Amino acid sequence: MITIYADGASRGNPGPGGYGSVMLFGALRKELAEGFRLTTNNRMELLGVIAALEALKKEGCEVTVYSDSKYVVDSIEKKWVFGWEKKNFREKKNPDLWIRFLNVYRKHKVKFIWVKGHDSNKENNRCDELAVAAALGAHLKIDAGYEAEAKKANAKLL
Secondary structure, eight states, X not given: OXXXXXXXXXXXXXXXXXXXXXXXXXXXXXXXXXXXXXXXXXXHHHHHHHHHHHHOXXXXXXXXXXESOHHHHHHHHTOHHHHHHHTTTTTOSOHHHHHXXXXXXXXXXXEEEEOOTTSXXXXXXXXXXXXXXXXXXXXXXXXXXXXXXXXXXXXXXX
16 A cells, blocks of 8 residues: 655745655655646646656555645545546646546556645645745746646637
8 A cells, every 4th residue: 555645835826836745655755846937736736646646666556645635636536537538628727637647547546535734744744845845946847738728828818
């Protein structure tokens, strides 16, 4: 059984953002974090989960994911994302990440548990620290999916 904690942060929404993930397997621990120059909190919440699942080396793992994001947890546990997929994510935000998520999600046996953010959960708090530090980093990456969608949306306004 692998346990994943994931969190996302955005300084402004949109703004610079980052994700943090903690992966636990027995005595093994791995921390992941990455920052982006322009993104949203929801994208970072979802990307924290994706990055951790993609870091698993074998398929078919039993995974429990803890997240304080209702957006992420409810989308999966209430099966909304599967309906969105059937409609080709029409008029839904973050289709690039949801497609990426579903690809890796289907390789494992994953269940999600919502935890209250900024509470007493040590690992969730650690993920928040990692996400905020990543968002404040000096070498922020480009969230190509977000920036392409933002550019498209702005072009529609002109």
